[in-house]
Amino acid sequence: MTDKAGASITLNKVAFSYGETGVDFDLAIEPASITTVMGPSGAGKSTLLNLIAGFELPRSGRVLIGGTDVTATPPSERPVSMVFQENNLFAHLTVEQNVGLGRSPALRLTDADRAAIAEALDRTGLGDKPKRLPRELSGGERQRVALARVLVRDRPVLLLDEPFASLGPSLREDMVDLVKALQPERGMTVVFVTHQPEDARRIGGNMVFLDRGTVAAIGETVTFFTKDGPAAFRDYIGFDAGA
């Protein structure tokens, strides 16, 4: 079972660079919360998630999850799942097999695994499509399969890197609502990268605004969308306080 208390995420003076492009993150994310990450293209949003997941390693500084130093821990051993814009489903496997990979990479599934898979499919609205192949699904349904797969992994931290960017507005709203509902049920700590201000408003929680590889502003999302919100963020989204 997931620990409903959730896991905090701390980046303690983390420095990282791709050649000349550097990022510097000093950031604390509360356990069992939702944090949206926004910022201009190239600001370092994906890099931030990759540092938390362990796909990139800091040049200096420390990454802590749930108070444990994971700076040197390989990605597979971190208490983290990640969903990308490309959902990485296997074309030749059915919906339930793709979800089952979250439990067992060789698909050697116990009765408990099968029960968890069925529950995750129900919860994501795919309960009537377990035998479909990815090509027989809509884009929104494919992203639901990716979400169901992270649910059966039952990791305390869920990183979402623009997972709904290719969906139309109403499907995106449905998916944002689903993540918002799942977060308290599972007690997950969700970090959600998006370019869409409407997604951020809808999901609520906290906001981290990145600019040129550093945290330019942090706070409650609802405040960001008022006249008291950070000026850099308001400029970025073209917010008119008088409107």
Ligand SMILES: Nc1ncnc2c1ncn2[C@@H]1O[C@H](COP(=O)(O)OP(=O)(O)OP(=O)(O)O)[C@@H](O)[C@H]1O
């Ligand atoms: N593999 C890489 N090799 C070299 N530079 C990279 C690599 N990945 C990212 N960068 C650079 O690092 C910086 C941060 O990139 P990152 O992908 O984190 O930005 P982002 O905010 O997610 O952007 P976008 O909104 O366009 O996805 C950018 O300047 C980018 O060009």
